[in-house]
Amino acid sequence: MLSAASYFSSQNVLFKGGSRCLVPITVCLGIICLLLIAGIILMYFQASSKRGYLWGPDGLFMSTELKSWSDSRQYCRDRGADLVIINTEEKQRHISSFIKERVWIGLSDIENEGNMKWVDNSPLKQGFWVEGEPNNYHGKS
Incomplete structure (x- = not known):
């Protein structure tokens, strides 16, 4: 028959021996979680691209569908947005x-x-164009 002291002593030994296995198991589970999160994020961006738009910084997005200016504007408006207004050189460089x-x-x-x-009816005050711009891209406005 075991005394209480020897029982708890034997339990501590078993626990200490078992805890050596917990560290690698915990590390492996952590790595698996990180890989799953990375996979989910990657799948989200791939799915977004397949739906026809690419997200950019500052919540801007660009459709990958070829449309006229009017159709592009309507596409944005149907989604509660509008075509981008570029009224500073800094914003032009950023985009x-x-x-x-x-x-x-x-x-x-x-x-x-x-x-x-x-599109907000404000007039063009200053443009930051490359040569040949602005234009209507071969009459497809």
């Missing part, structure tokens, strides 16, 4: 840093040829 494709912005002269206005 240009992650968008390399041709995209529609929220500026047009659709109401009055030659009178450029942003």
Whole structure:
């Protein structure tokens, strides 16, 4: 028959021996959790791309569907947004840093040829264009 002291002593030995296995098991479970989280995030971004848009910084997104300016604006408005207004050189540089494709912005002269206005009806005060811009991309406004 075991005394209480020898019983608790034997339990401590068993616990100490068993705890050596807990560290690698805990590390493995932690790594598995991190890999699962990374996989979920990757799948989310792949699914987003397949739905036709790519998220950028500051909540901006770019559709991968080819549309006219009017159709692009309607696409945005149907989703509670609008085409981007670029009213500072800093914002122009920021957007240009992650968008390399041709995209529609929220500026047009659709109401009055030659009178450029942003989608919020504010007039174009200063543009930050490369040579040949702004244009309507071969008449597809």
